[in-house]
Amino acid sequence: MTSSKDFNAVVSAPVFVNSETMILRVKPEGWELPDYKPGQFVVLGLPGKAARVPSPMSEVEIKPPPPNKLIKRAYSIASSSKQKRYLEFYITLIRSGSLTPRLFALKEGDRIHMGKKTSGTFTLDDTPEHVNLALMGTGTGLAPYMSIIRTFLKKESSRKFTILHGARHSWDLGYRLELSMLARLVDHFDYIPVISRPSEETIPWAGETGHLQDVWARGVVAKRWGIKPTPENTNVFLCGNPGMIDTALEMLAKEGFREKTRKKPGEVHVERWW
Numbered sequence: 001m002t003s004s005k006d007f008n009a010v011v012s013a014p015v016f017v018n019s020e021t022m023i024l025r026v027k028p029e030g031w032e033l034p035d036y037k038p039g040q041f042v043v044l045g046l047p048g049k050a051a052r053v054p055s056p057m058s059e060v061e062i063k064p065p066p067p068n069k070l071i072k073r074a075y076s077i078a079s080s081s082k083q084k085r086y087l088e089f090y091i092t093l094i095r096s097g098s099l100t101p102r103l104f105a106l107k108e109g110d111r112i113h114m115g116k117k118t119s120g121t122f123t124l125d126d127t128p129e130h131v132n133l134a135l136m137g138t139g140t141g142l143a144p145y146m147s148i149i150r151t152f153l154k155k156e157s158s159r160k161f162t163i164l165h166g167a168r169h170s171w172d173l174g175y176r177l178e179l180s181m182l183a184r185l186v187d188h189f190d191y192i193p194v195i196s197r198p199s200e201e202t203i204p205w206a207g208e209t210g211h212l213q214d215v216w217a218r219g220v221v222a223k224r225w226g227i228k229p230t231p232e233n234t235n236v237f238l239c240g241n242p243g244m245i246d247t248a249l250e251m252l253a254k255e256g257f258r259e260k261t262r263k264k265p266g267e268v269h270v271e272r273w274w
Contacts, residue, residue: 006045006070007111012086014106017174020093021140022104023078026114027086036118037125038081038147039271043115044089044103045072052101053093070113071099076143076239076271077118080150087114090143090174122239122271124148126260131267132160132234134221136212136248139167141240144271146175153182153189160225162190166212166244168197170205190224213248231256231267239271 012025026044036042049067065071079088094100106112122144127133135145142165153161167173170193179191194208194215195201208215215221222228229236236252238245249259252268260266 006113009112009114011106011110011112013108018171021174022091024089024091025086026112033084036081037123038151039123039144040118040120041074041076042118043072043074045070045113046102050102051105053104055095065098073099078143078146082151090140092140127235134162134234135237136164138240138244144239157188160188162221164192164212164215166194170195170201212244213251235267237269242272245270245272
């Protein structure tokens with residue numbers, strides 16, 4: 001059963017990237033955000049009785065949860081760990097899901113449950129300071145990279161940062177304006193947006209197309225950096241679609257990169273979302 005104590009945070013006005021994706025800021029109420037590491041996640045929750053956005057009959061909730069039971073899910077933090085006013089999340093709508101249709105129905109000032117503990121090891125903790133970073137993400141798999149960039153990117157650095165963000169269409173590329181601006185302002189930062197359905201664009205797309213692993217294989221990152229990424233000079237982060245992750249791991253393994261696990265060191269860091 002839920003109580004008023006469960007709803008310990010308030011949402012700001014959601015920003016909709018498109019009808020299926022939004023950026024949500026959540027502010028703690030009556031407590032302070034804990035210290036956390038960029039790349040970590042936290043739990044959000046709403047009760048079963050919370051309103052949902054409309055869904056077509058083919059995607060309705062199959063088994064509605066009890067009205068007073070909290071539905072909880074973990075979401076990667078997109079905001080900088082240097083500020084403690086709010087946490088930001090980049091969320092995709094799953095219309096047949098239990099929580100995201102309720103999150104998408106939120107309005108400014110609505111109350112929500114937010115966990116007070118952050119978790120996750122998808123961080124820079126085991127990344128040597130001298131190595132370059134290639135951060136590859138599909139869809140909302142970009143979220144942890146936004147936190148990393150917003151926290152660690154500096155005007156002067158010997159470390160190269162590159163974000164490769166994959167989506168179906170240009171209008172699905174959240175944070176595109178912010179990342180494009182950073183790429184213009186910071187010499188050692190590159191942003192490579194990639195779309196997989198260029199034929200469906202209203203205005204012809206002049207950027208990279210295909211899948212993220214295709215872009216890597218074409219040597220786009222190496223050309224931008226002026227050096228070939230190797231296990232000695234680069235760590236690769238993979239987040240999002242398992243298909244992309246599995247294919248990229250196989251490709252990177254042929255180049256000598258090893259997947260990092262709890263038991264084994266490696267140059268490839270992985271976060272699978274489903």
